[in-house]
Amino acid sequence: MKKTVLLVLCIALPNIILACGCDMLITYQGIMPTDYNGNIGFNMRQRYFKGAALTHNHSDGSSHEHGQMNQLLSNYELNYRFFLTRKIIINGNLPMADYQLSSSKAAANYRNSGIGDPFIIAKYEIVSPSTNNDVKNKHRLLIGSGVKLPLGLYYKDMLNDQPADENLLQLQLGTGSFDYIANINYQIKHNNAGLQTDISFKKNFANKLGFTKGNQINAQVNYFYQKRWSKTVLMPFVGALYENSLTDKINNNILVNTGGNNLYGSFGAEFFMKKVSVYFNYQQLLSGALNGFQMKNNLRFTFGMNYQL
Numbered sequence: 001m002k003k004t005v006l007l008v009l010c011i012a013l014p015n016i017i018l019a020c021g022c023d024m025l026i027t028y029q030g031i032m033p034t035d036y037n038g039n040i041g042f043n044m045r046q047r048y049f050k051g052a053a054l055t056h057n058h059s060d061g062s063s064h065e066h067g068q069m070n071q072l073l074s075n076y077e078l079n080y081r082f083f084l085t086r087k088i089i090i091n092g093n094l095p096m097a098d099y100q101l102s103s104s105k106a107a108a109n110y111r112n113s114g115i116g117d118p119f120i121i122a123k124y125e126i127v128s129p130s131t132n133n134d135v136k137n138k139h140r141l142l143i144g145s146g147v148k149l150p151l152g153l154y155y156k157d158m159l160n161d162q163p164a165d166e167n168l169l170q171l172q173l174g175t176g177s178f179d180y181i182a183n184i185n186y187q188i189k190h191n192n193a194g195l196q197t198d199i200s201f202k203k204n205f206a207n208k209l210g211f212t213k214g215n216q217i218n219a220q221v222n223y224f225y226q227k228r229w230s231k232t233v234l235m236p237f238v239g240a241l242y243e244n245s246l247t248d249k250i251n252n253n254i255l256v257n258t259g260g261n262n263l264y265g266s267f268g269a270e271f272f273m274k275k276v277s278v279y280f281n282y283q284q285l286l287s288g289a290l291n292g293f294q295m296k297n298n299l300r301f302t303f304g305m306n307y308q309l
Contacts, residue, residue, distance in 0.1 A: 002269075003143060005225070008099050011221075013258070014122055015082045016302075018121060018184035021096030023047055023073055023297075024202075024218070024241075024243035024244065024245040024260075024261075024262060024297060025045075025180065025218060025243060026200045026216050026217075026218045027093070027119060027121075027181070027183075027218075028043065028045060028077075028302055029185075029186075029198040029200070029212075029218075029220055030270070031194075031196055031222060031224050031235065031237055031270065032140070032185055032187055032196060032205070032283070033143070034129055034138070034140065034187075034189065036083055036086055037083075037308045037309060038080070038081050038082040038083050038308075038309040039080070039081050039277075039306040039307060039309055040079070040080045040081075040307055040309060041077075041078075041079045041080075041099070041277075041304055041305055041306030041307060042076070042077065042078055042079070042262055042304055042305060043072075043076075043077050043078050043079060043279075043302055043303065043305075044074065044075070044077075044299055044302065044303060044304060045059045045073075045074070045075040045077065045300075045301075045302045046072070046073070046074055046299065046300070046302075047072070047073040047074075047297055047299070047300045048071070048072050048073075048298050048299035048300070049069075049070070049071040049072075049073075049295035049296065049297055049298060050068075050069070050070055050071075050296065050298045051068075051069050051231055051293075051295030056094055062286050065072060066226040068103065069101075069102070069103045069104075069105040069295055070101070070103075071099075071100065071102075071294075071295055072099070072100045073097075073098075073099050073100075074097070074098040074099070074177065075095050075096070075098075076095065076096045076097075076098075077090070077093045077094065077095045077096070077108075077304075078091070078093060078094045078095075079093045079306070080092060081134070081211075082309075084257065085188070086123055086125070087128070088122065088123070088124055088125075089122070089123040089124075089142070089144075090120065090121075090122055090123075090267070091120075091121055091123070091126070092118060092119055092120035092121060092146070093118055093119060093228070094115075094116060094118045095116035095117070096113075096114070096115060096116065097112070097113060097114065097115070097116040097152065097172070097173045098111070099111065099112045099113070099114040099171040100171075100178060101167055101170075101171055103218025105176045110167050110168065110171055111171075112153075112168065112171045112172065113173075114152065114153055114172055114173050115151055115152050115153075115173065115174075116151070116152040116172075116173050117148050117149060117150060117151055117152045117174040118149050118151055119146055119147065119148045119149065119176060119181060120147060121144045121145065121146030121183060122144055122145065122146060123142045123143065123183065123185070124142065124143055124144065124294045125140065125142050126141045126142065126143060127139050127140060127141035129141065129175075129189065131230065136187045136190055136191065136244075137188060137189070137190050138188070138190075139186075139187070139188050139189075140185075140186070140187045140188075140189075141184075141185070141186050141187075142183075142184070142185045142186075143182075143183070143184050143269040144181075144182070144183040144184075144185075145180070145181065145182045145183070146180075146181045146183075147179065147180060147181065148175075148178070148179040148180075148181060148202065149178065149180055150174055150175065150176050150178060150207070151154075151174060151176055152172070152173035152174025152175075153172065153173045153174060154172045154173070154174045154175055154176035154207060154211070154288070155168055155169040155172040155211070156209060158209050158210075158211075161210065161250045161251045162250065162253070163250070163255075164220065166255075166257070167279050169255075170258075172176045175204065176207030176208060176209070176211065177204065177205045177206060177207040177211075177212070178205060179203060179204045179205055179213075180202065180203040180205045181200065181201070181202050181203075181204055182200070182201045182202075182203075183198065183199070183200045183201075184199050185197070185198050186197070186202075192225060192226040192227070192228065193220070193224070193225045194223070194224050194225075194226075195218075195222070195223050195224075196221070196222050196224065197220065197221045197222075198218070198219070198220045198221075199217070199218070199219050199220075200216075200217070200218045201215075201216070201217050201218075202215065202216045203215055203216075204216070206251075209250070209252050209283065210249075210250050211248070212248065212249045212250075212257045213245075213248050214245045214246030214247050214248050214249070214258060215245070215246050216243070216244065216246075216280050217243075217245075218241065218242070218243050218244075219241070219242045220239060220241045220242070220266075221239050221240055222225055222237045222239030222266070223237060223238055223239060224236065224237035225237075225250050225254065228276070231271060231273065231274065232271065232272050232273045233271070233272040234269065234270075234272075235269060235270045235271075235272070236267070236268070236269040237268055237269065238265075238266070238267040238271075239265075239266050239267075239302060240263065240264065240266065240286075241263070241264040241266055241283060242261070242262070242263050242264075243262045243263075243264075244260075244261040245258070245259045245260065245261070246259050247259035247291055253298070256291065256292040257291065257292035257293050257294055258291060258292070258294075259290070259291045260286060260288065260289050260290035260291050260294065261288065261290075262287070262290075263285075263286045263287045263288065264283040264284060264285055264286060265283070265284045265286050266281060266282065266283040266284070267281075267282060268280050268281035268282060270304075275307055275308040276305065276306070276307055276308070277300075277305065277306045277308075278303070278304070278305045279303065279304055279305070279306075280301070280303040281301065281303070281304070282300070282301045283300040283301065284296075284300075285297050285300070293298070
């Protein structure tokens with residue numbers, strides 16, 4: 001994997017190793033529309049991590065002091081959703097990634113950018129919302145499964161089952177493995193208000209070099225309300241997101257500064273006008289328990305737009 005090194009005006013410290021923040025999101029889940037129209041769109045996801053540490057340990061047994069640390073993870077994603085039939089939905093994405101890491105005591109900033117790992121999921125609608133206008137509570141239940149594809153570049157510089165540079169391992173654009181995704185989505189809507197829950201699980205497998213990202217689970221709930229006008233709709237929403245990840249491994253050797261869980265509060269809105277919609281979602285970290293030393297997520301948001309097909 002290539003790395004871009006941006007020199008800074010400071011004295012070089014040899015063999016500096018940093019510890020990254022932990023992003024445990026499987027896929028971005030917006031509010032599922034109640035219609036049966038496909039769409040194609042684009043979004044940008046930003047996660048900013050910040051932390052300070054005196055001394056902490058790494059998976060190779062070494063200890064390091066880093067001072068103030070900053071990490072910025074940016075994804076730019078092409079998203080799509082198609083209806084093969086009224087009950088079968090195909091959705092997925094194609095991401096571009098730009099990951100950066102810096103430290104006040106390091107001689108260089110690290111940056112990786114390029115194509116990330118896309119996913120594709122097929123969903124089946126088990127319960128369909130009633131088309132009877134006299135029915136006040138309308139339910140929708142979908143289950144799905146799919147794969148995450150190994151398209152992004154992954155870290156390959158291993159020595160005795162340890163990464164030569166733990167920075168670049170955590171900043172890798174892909175994982176080099178085919179991974180399995182399962183998802184369940186339930187929505188209940190009463191007139192213009194509704195509640196949606198999403199649960200996703202990702203089973204991660206080892207790549208050719210023995211690296212395995214920890215298995216992940218996400219659970220999300222959102223309350224939303226649709227304010228309608230003659231040609232436009234505004235849909236604000238508020239909710240919570242729980243993320244959990246097991247530790248990463250290299251040939252069954254645990255990487256100590258990986259894995260854990262986070263709980264976020266979230267709010268946002270989506271605005272619809274004819275065939276175009278724009279949306280924004282902000283997530284605030286409420287609590288977390290991360291393994292080893294990992295930076296906390298100080299800022300996390302998504303915004304994007306969709307075009308109805």
